[in-house]
Amino acid sequence: MDEIATSTLLMILGLLLFLSAYFSGSETGMMSVNRYRLRHLSQQDHAGAKRVQYLLDRPDRLIGLILIGNNLVNIAASAIATVLCIRWFGDAGIVVATFALTLVVLIFAEVTPKTIAALHPERVAFPSSLILKPLLTLMYPIVAAVNFITNGFMRLLGINPNTTLGHDALSSEELRTVVNEAQSMIPSSHQDMLLSILDLEKVTVEDVMIPRAEISGIDVQDDIKLIIKQLSQAQYTRLLLYRSEIDDAIGFLHARDIMQIVTKTSGDADKAELIRAAREIYYIPEGTPLNVQLLKFQHNKERIGLVVDEYGDIQGLVTLEDILEEIVGDFTTNIAPTPSESVSPQEDGSLIVEGTANIRELNKEMNWELPTSGPKTVSGLIVELLGDIPQHPLCLRIDGYALEVLECSESMVKQIRFIPNESRHLEQQNLFS
Known part of the structure; x- marks a missing residue:
């Protein structure tokens, strides 16, 4: 050296x-x-x-x-x-x-x-x-x-060097972070859809179903002329056919089948033909996550089903479109978001809300954070909190939201006034402007 x-x-x-x-x-x-x-x-x-x-x-x-x-x-x-x-x-x-x-x-x-x-x-x-x-x-x-x-x-040292950490496998929450961080590379509409897909496993069929009381159906016990009139004025392509009450359901009638029967009989169809034309009912257990139900609809080639509880009682109705709307949003030609029809803004800044309003839909449309782990409607939320049908007028507070019960029936709360705080008031002004 x-x-x-x-x-x-x-x-x-x-x-x-x-x-x-x-x-x-x-x-x-x-x-x-x-x-x-x-x-x-x-x-x-x-x-x-x-x-x-x-x-x-x-x-x-x-x-x-x-x-x-x-x-x-x-x-x-x-x-x-x-x-x-x-x-x-x-x-x-x-x-x-x-x-x-x-x-x-x-x-x-x-x-x-x-x-x-x-x-x-x-x-x-x-x-x-x-x-x-x-x-x-x-x-x-x-x-x-x-x-x-x-x-x-x-x-x-007790460490297995051959143990892998799943390499690059990501959890749903990590995928959510990746999507949120890719804002400049993914259009906002696509980003919302990707996040909605990740949320499907957290949402059950009860969250999107049409409640039992709102199911459009035809009672075969009614007069045949009344039935034909109901069929001709129906707003949906599929109607539930039942005897006397929803729990005794027969099947679904498709608009195409109805038109064929009416055309074939020149308007004189009978109840037996309607019953024969009814399609088999597809039942969905309550509590089924939407991601699971979407795959089941695809596997069974179904588009509509009735949600039932553990006793077989019908709780509501779910369609394929209901699940798809959770991913892509409401199917509408109006580009600007519109508030729910169950919400009526007042001049003083408060909101009148129907008791049947779905809590998840309200949270999404109004940027609220009402609890969704229990009842699905505002009426159910209030009744569960109080333990009984309240007497109106009555004021209460739920998770920071000031509410006033305006109208009740014997079985439910029909109308509620939401009194927003200052920050929520500004958000709602922007939403309804």
Whole structure:
């Protein structure tokens, strides 16, 4: 070492520091690259992405290779720096070399290259893979030996080195974060739909069903002329046919079948023909998540079903369109959002809300946060809280919302006045303006 010129040692030291910076930057760049974008580029036959994907398939070998190279050049740089400083400063050169090399390595071989690699991982990882891939092949025996020793030590500590963390699998909440963070890349309408799809598993059929009391149906016990009139004035393409009460349901009548019967009989259809034309009822257990029910509709080739409780009593009606509206929003030609028909704004800023209003729909349309874990309607929420049908007028507060019960019947709350606070009042003014 004493025979080597100082200038030569300086050039070797500079080369070693450059290699140290390369290994440090490569490690950060490889570990910071977006795995999903990397997989996409690999499928598009991007050469650099394929090389990086190959190296990251076994991260223990990649890290082992980089750390072997990084430690090797750092130790060599330390030895050369010590020799140079002893030549320049004598016995004090050891101390000088320690502090000086630490500062140089920290700034130029650690912080700077790693920061650059973290900011631009692909620009660092793809070119680095040109060197690291053949270097891994060349040094494979050493890397394998190091990995064998480290894996054995990890097993002694009770850690299984072969345990994977699911690689890049994301939970629904993590996917939600990814969608929210991709605002500039995904149109807001598409973003809302993606988030709605993720929410389907949290919503059950009771949240979107038409309540039992609002189901449009035909009672076969009625006079045939009244039935024909109801059929001709029906607003829906499918009507429930039942005897006396909803629980004694017969089946669904499709508008197409009704038209065929009326045409065939010249308007003189009888009840027997209507009953024969009724299609079999598809039943849905209450509590079924919407994502599950959507798949069941698809698998069974159904578009409509009756929600029943554990005793078989009918609770409501759900259609495929109800579930799709949870994803894409209401099917309407009006682009601007409109408040629910069950909400009537008042001049004093308060809102008159029908007791049958669905809580989830109110929360979405009015930006409210009424509790949705219990009853599905505002009336049910108030009755559950009070434990009885209230006497009106009555004022109460639910989760910070001031309410005034305006009208009740023997079985439900019919009208409620919501008195918003200042911040909610401004939001509602914007909504109804």
